[in-house]
Amino acid sequence: MAELSALFHGFAVALSPLNVALMFLGILLGVVIGVLPGLGGANGIAILLPLTFSMPPTSAIIMLSCIYWGALFGGAITSVLFNIPGEPWSVATTFDGYPMAQQGRAGEALTGAFTSSFIGALFAVIIFTFLAPLVAGFALQFGPPEFFSVYLLTFCSFVGLGRGSPFKIVAAMMIGFALAAVGIDTVTGQLRLTFGFAEMMRGFDFLVAVIGLFGIGEILQSMEEGLAFQGKSAKINPRVVLETWAKLPRYWASSFRACLIGCAMGIVPGGATPASFMSYGVAKRVSRDGNKFGAGQLEGVVAPETAAHAAGTSALLPMLTLGVPGSPTAAVLLGGLLIWGLQPGPLLFVEQKDFVWGLIASMYLGNIAGLIVVLTCVPFFAAILRVPFSIIAPIIIVICSIGAYTVHNAMMDIWLMLLFGVVGYTFKKLDYPLAPLVLALVLGDRAEDSFRQSMLMSQGDVRIFFSNVLVGGITTLALVLLLWPLLVRVLPRTRQPQPG
Amino acid sequence: MSDGVQSERGLSTRTVEIVVAATVFMLGAVVVFDSFRLGARWASDGPEAGYFPFYIGVIICGCAAMVLLHAIVGKHAGPPVFVAWGALKRVMQVLVPAAVYVLGIQVIGIYLAGAAYIAVFMYWLGRYSMLVAVLVGVSVMTFFFLMFEVWFKVPLYKGLLDPLGFLGY
Numbered sequence: 042m043a044e045l046s047a048l049f050h051g052f053a054v055a056l057s058p059l060n061v062a063l064m065f066l067g068i069l070l071g072v073v074i075g076v077l078p079g080l081g082g083a084n085g086i087a088i089l090l091p092l093t094f095s096m097p098p099t100s101a102i103i104m105l106s107c108i109y110w111g112a113l114f115g116g117a118i119t120s121v122l123f124n125i126p127g128e129p130w131s132v133a134t135t136f137d138g139y140p141m142a143q144q145g146r147a148g149e150a151l152t153g154a155f156t157s158s159f160i161g162a163l164f165a166v167i168i169f170t171f172l173a174p175l176v177a178g179f180a181l182q183f184g185p186p187e188f189f190s191v192y193l194l195t196f197c198s199f200v201g202l203g204r205g206s207p208f209k210i211v212a213a214m215m216i217g218f219a220l221a222a223v224g225i226d227t228v229t230g231q232l233r234l235t236f237g238f239a240e241m242m243r244g245f246d247f248l249v250a251v252i253g254l255f256g257i258g259e260i261l262q263s264m265e266e267g268l269a270f271q272g273k274s275a276k277i278n279p280r281v282v283l284e285t286w287a288k289l290p291r292y293w294a295s296s297f298r299a300c301l302i303g304c305a306m307g308i309v310p311g312g313a314t315p316a317s318f319m320s321y322g323v324a325k326r327v328s329r330d331g332n333k334f335g336a337g338q339l340e341g342v343v344a345p346e347t348a349a350h351a352a353g354t355s356a357l358l359p360m361l362t363l364g365v366p367g368s369p370t371a372a373v374l375l376g377g378l379l380i381w382g383l384q385p386g387p388l389l390f391v392e393q394k395d396f397v398w399g400l401i402a403s404m405y406l407g408n409i410a411g412l413i414v415v416l417t418c419v420p421f422f423a424a425i426l427r428v429p430f431s432i433i434a435p436i437i438i439v440i441c442s443i444g445a446y447t448v449h450n451a452m453m454d455i456w457l458m459l460l461f462g463v464v465g466y467t468f469k470k471l472d473y474p475l476a477p478l479v480l481a482l483v484l485g486d487r488a489e490d491s492f493r494q495s496m497l498m499s500q501g502d503v504r505i506f507f508s509n510v511l512v513g514g515i516t517t518l519a520l521v522l523l524l525w526p527l528l529v530r531v532l533p534r535t536r537q538p539q540p541g
Numbered sequence: 542m543s544d545g546v547q548s549e550r551g552l553s554t555r556t557v558e559i560v561v562a563a564t565v566f567m568l569g570a571v572v573v574f575d576s577f578r579l580g581a582r583w584a585s586d587g588p589e590a591g592y593f594p595f596y597i598g599v600i601i602c603g604c605a606a607m608v609l610l611h612a613i614v615g616k617h618a619g620p621p622v623f624v625a626w627g628a629l630k631r632v633m634q635v636l637v638p639a640a641v642y643v644l645g646i647q648v649i650g651i652y653l654a655g656a657a658y659i660a661v662f663m664y665w666l667g668r669y670s671m672l673v674a675v676l677v678g679v680s681v682m683t684f685f686f687l688m689f690e691v692w693f694k695v696p697l698y699k700g701l702l703d704p705l706g707f708l709g710y
Contacts, residue, residue, distance in 0.1 A: 092693055206611070212565055212604035215597050219572045222594040231590040234575050257639070264635045265628040431667025436681055438639055439655040442646065443685065446698055455643050463636070470623060471554075471561060489593045497587045
């Protein structure tokens, strides 16, 4: 049980007074970010990243990951009270959460949501503790072709799991790759796609893109939908909490299924949103009260929230073990790792034990801290949303511009942020997904490097991606996912197709 | 808001879809063109600098062409109106001042431009009194000034004119 002793060592790291204080600060900031329109997990962390440059990496990652947990919790508050899903994976929570709030059962819905989020996260962290070292150990044997096939799988799974037009998904992804290619080529040192502009040499930083796409884009969308938020009031007192907790064990089966769905889907990129919908759908089909779903069933809140949090937590597993983030927020955390001088990937588990196990321990503690904070401070957080939009909106735009500037101390980035904001607004309305764009922008250079290294190894023969069982298996799976939308359309109910 | 609901007319989704797909196509074409200029072949020392982006550009063009084709001939499933005129006006009410604000940053720096932007936004769109608006704007930016310049020692952009230069930060 090497993991357990490592974990206890991690607890010792995470429980220093500074780290505990940062944990609570992170949760508070995270919930505020999750509640405010225009700020979410991804761009909130992107904006706060520069403030952590001077911190020790372990403290910094603890604070930032706690912001992430906080933002996940915050999404439930807006979904239940305001019928506004803060993040795509909170959409399923609104189905039963908002009707419950309308019936005056907001406290029950929120307690149920928070508690099941906590259970989902806890389940995922336990899996994480034992699975992550295994995956990392396995990945130590990876060479460039294996890494490229994992990147390929990451990107193809967006196509396979995505709901919109596959062409739009691929287009958005490739735009991300193209933006990543701007600047100095890492192999030959030539300038690419700069067209003689010195400002373009630095390339596009994905943090600026994240702040613009998600921050400014969301403000524009909120503005389009009008300024008023119609919220239900929420009171959580200990009696409601205890009564709800007494009810929750009844839904253990739903909760357990949701945990499994969440963990399995979360490891796959872009998996949290399908996981929450899938979990809601399965619970609705299996439950005895399935026909009452949508009218305010506590089980209808438990199922998607548990799955979303389990998925959100396990999304960090590929980020930490392989260096492949599963969501924009995980990508921003990965960016943080790089800035603090840590190389994400399997070697992290060998060389930076304090960091890795401190982070894993903080996942346990951060979620406990999160549950305490959200259960006690809900009225305060709900009050934030009642601050008029005409005050919030300009302040958030100012915060975004500060965040974009501090990434590289470049004025040009503020203009880019504004441009990305317009792109984000338009793309979101036309169903071009933003997550693959951001992930491609983050991983573009490394995917290209591993591709070119593989090509050098094989002298330009693409068969290297099928040269052994492991790499061949991953590549085949990636191609199946890539062609999935086509296969579903062309070959309905036939035998398992063989991709070329 | 009521005027957004009443006016069903607006920018059609098909138009926006076509314009966006055409723009994406051109972006892809630019990538293909520049990669080709750099060399997208296999040199003696391995793939050239434009090798990878060249194919990226080709895929962008292909996907954009398919989306364009769908938008022109296919049946569109989504809402026919991309954004109603009233809603577009509200979006512009945020976007245009935001652009002016960024221009302001360039000249007078983040702090003064930010205070002015918050104040004008509140006064104009929020219908607050000038006094309240200015007070909120100035206090928010004072807080940010203390946070970034004093506590965290992260200098922000002071603008070409640097009107706050007398503070010594």
